[in-house]
Structures are given as C-alpha cells and as structure tokens.
Amino acid sequence: MTDLSLHSIPDSAVPETEPAFGDYVALLKPRLMSLCVFTAFVGLVVAPGAMHPVLAAVSILFIALGAGASGALNMWVDHDIDAVMKRTSGRPIPDGRVARDDALALGLGLSGISVVMLGLVANWVAAGLLAFTIFFYAVIYSIWLKRTTHWNTVVGGAAGALPPVIGWAAATGGLGWExxxxxxxxxxxxxxxxxxxxxxxxxxxxxxxxxxxxxxxxxxxxxxxxxxxxxxxxxxxxxxxxxxxxxxxxxxxxxxxxxxxxxxxxxxxxxxxxxxxxxxxxxxxxxxxxxxxxxxxxxxxxxxxxxxxxxxxxxx
Amino acid sequence: MVMHRDSEMHVRRRGRNLGLLVVLIGFIAVVFAVTVVKVRTGGLQEGFDHVLRPQMIEGQTEGASQ
Missing domain, CATH: 1.20.120 (Four Helix Bundle (Hemerythrin (Met), subunit A))
Structure with missing residues (x-):
C-alpha cells in the first residue's frame, strides 16, 4: 500500500514570482480601464444609429480589455521607473509579484484578442483605432515621450482621449465631428x-x-x-x-x-x-x-x- | 495520514486557476451571445447566399421600378 503524505511548505518559501490572479488584474490598471469604459460608453451611446445592446456591451468590454492591455505593456516598459517612485513601487512588477516577461505576454496577448474581437463584433475602423491607441500609449508615450520630453503629458494624453472616438466608431463604422x-x-x-x-x-x-x-x-x-x-x-x-x-x-x-x-x-x-x-x-x-x-x-x-x-x- | 493545510503557493495557484476558468467561461459566453445576435440580425449573411438579389446592386432597384 502506498502511503502518500502531504507536506506543507512554509510561507517564507513561496517564490516571489508565484503571482495571484489579482496581480494580473492589477497589471491592467483597473481604474484607468473604468475611465475608458465610461468615455467609450458615452461615445457609443451618443453616436447616431442603433447598435444591438449585446454588441454594444461586448464592444465596450473589448475596448476596456484593450485599455487594460496597454496598461500591462506600460508597466512592462516602466518597470525601472516604477521601482524608483514611491507611488508605483508597490505595483506587481517592481514588487516582485509578477515577472516582467509575464506582463509583456499578457499585454501582447490581450492586445491581439481585444483588437480582433472588436473588429469581429463591431467593425474594423473601431478595431484599428483601438490598435492605434494601444500602440500610442505603449510605444509613443511610454517608451519615447515619457522619458525624453515634458510634452509627454500633453501629447501622451491623446491615448486617453481616444476611447470615446472608438466607441463612436464602433457604433457608426466611421468618424464624425462630434x-x-x-x-x-x-x-x-x-x-x-x-x-x-x-x-x-x-x-x-x-x-x-x-x-x-x-x-x-x-x-x-x-x-x-x-x-x-x-x-x-x-x-x-x-x-x-x-x-x-x-x-x-x-x-x-x-x-x-x-x-x-x-x-x-x-x-x-x-x-x-x-x-x-x-x-x-x-x-x-x-x-x-x-x-x-x-x-x-x-x-x-x-x-x-x-x-x-x-x-x-x-x-x- | 495527517493532511496539512495548503501552502500559500497552492492557494495562489488555485485562485489563479479558478480566475482563469471564470475568464474562459465568460469568453465562451460572450462569443456565443455575439454569434446568436449576429445570426439573428443576419447582417453578414446577405452577401454570401449565392443568390442574385436585385436590391443589392446599385441602381438596379430604380431601374426595375421604371
């Protein structure tokens, strides 16, 4: 008869890179996502024409997911900055809870899923705008502008201003002056x-x-x-x-x-x-x-x- | 046999696995709901039914009515 015994592992032996589910959620910057959800929702609601409620809700979901993906990519880029600043030193990567490569994989994976799904659910104009927003925030703002010029706040703000335009495009398939x-x-x-x-x-x-x-x-x-x-x-x-x-x-x-x-x-x-x-x-x-x-x-x-x-x- | 409590590592892994399970089930539900809506509204099917429909050809409707 085989005797199987379980041995507890002391908490101190838990590896720092054994992340909890919430650590991955924290990578997506939930507060930033909620702001994107709100403005994208308004952009979609005020747009002319009717969109099926299910498609509208799912479109908003994937716009939010795209915003979350850009947040994860931003944390991957900013790992050195976040470790130095008191406000951000508790984030999952500088705190050692999530490996940096995991954040990159999560960001890229969710970017692809959110853009493709938004294209299939709504249209490819909205999906293209979402892809551009993710690229702008992760590459133009995080990698380039943030570290080189004080214009980072002004120009980088374009990424935060695009969600209502994506919502509008999801509903109409195009852009408008509004x-x-x-x-x-x-x-x-x-x-x-x-x-x-x-x-x-x-x-x-x-x-x-x-x-x-x-x-x-x-x-x-x-x-x-x-x-x-x-x-x-x-x-x-x-x-x-x-x-x-x-x-x-x-x-x-x-x-x-x-x-x-x-x-x-x-x-x-x-x-x-x-x-x-x-x-x-x-x-x-x-x-x-x-x-x-x-x-x-x-x-x-x-x-x-x-x-x-x-x-x-x-x-x- | 004495069963020891799960270590913190196992608790985290279980939580992560359950979270992923919920996300995957949610994704399936979303894809299913979108599919049902798309099929019912039928917007994408019109161009693929292999039947020549005069109303899909520009100017054809006006010409047919004259």
Missing part, C-alpha cells in the same frame, strides 16, 4: 488635470529621471500652462454642447462647468508656491477636484441628452 470634439475635450482637459495634481502632490518623477514640466520648466510655468490648457478646453466643450450630440441641457451644464473651471484655473495661475504652501495647496486641490467633476459631468450629460432624445426630448 467624435473629434469629444477627443479634443479630453485631450485639452488632461494637462490641467494632471498639473493641478503635480502642484500639490510630491510626485518623485525627478528621482526617476522623468522630465515632467514641474521639474524642467518650474512650478510657475506649470501654473501658466495649466491655465492655458484650461482655456483651450472651453471651445471644445462649447463646440460639443452646440453639436448635434449636445442640446440645451448640455449647454447649460457646460457653461456652469466652464465658469468654475476657468475661475479655479485663474486662481491657481495668479498665486505662487509661498501662497500655495500657506493654505495647504487649497486652490490646486480645488482645481484638481473640479477637473474630475468637469470631465465626468460633461460625458454624463451627453449620455443624458442622448437618453432624452430617445424620448423625443433634448437635443437641438
């Missing part, structure tokens, strides 16, 4: 959003050798640039509100959002670091919080406007 306006709104919004954060959080990019604007051009220039991009966001917002996907409700909300947005950006621009330190960066924090409200409310009201339109209300 989709371009949604892209422009997100593209112009991101620099102010990020630089407001950079002005009150000690982001240790300098330790990692990343040329962020606060380091290369100084904090006063960052305040000026934050205002400049806040100003540039306004026409995109108003164009969107006055376009066929907007309506009276969207315009009213946009006017309120832009008024507070500009007021807070001007307050941040007019003061210096001494004043900022004195009140615990209150104005910078207020601008950052409003930037979140600004983006979420813009896209939410577009979805509401589309909903009203289906009941014969809303729209121009």
């Amino acid at each position: 989709a371009v306006a949604m892209f422009a709104l997100l593209f112009a919004w991101q620099p102010t959003h990020f630089w407001a954060l950079a002005l009150f959080v000690k982001l240790d990019y300098h330790r990692a050798g990343i040329p962020m604007l606060t380091v290369t051009r100084g904090r006063d220039e960052t305040r000026r640039q934050a205002l400049l991009w806040a100003v540039l966001t306004v026409p995109a917002s108003l164009f969107l509100a006055l376009s066929p996907v907007g309506g009276p409700l969207t315009l009213a909300v946009a006017l309120v959002l832009n008024a507070v947005w500009m007021q807070r950006a001007i307050v941040v621009w007019r003061r210096d670091d001494a004043a900022s330190e004195a009140d615990g960066h209150a104005a910078e924090k207020a601008l950052f919080k409003w930037s979140l409200v600004y983006m979420l409310a813009h896209f939410a009201v577009l979805a509401v406007e589309a909903g009203l339109l289906s009941f014969g209300l809303g729209g121009w």
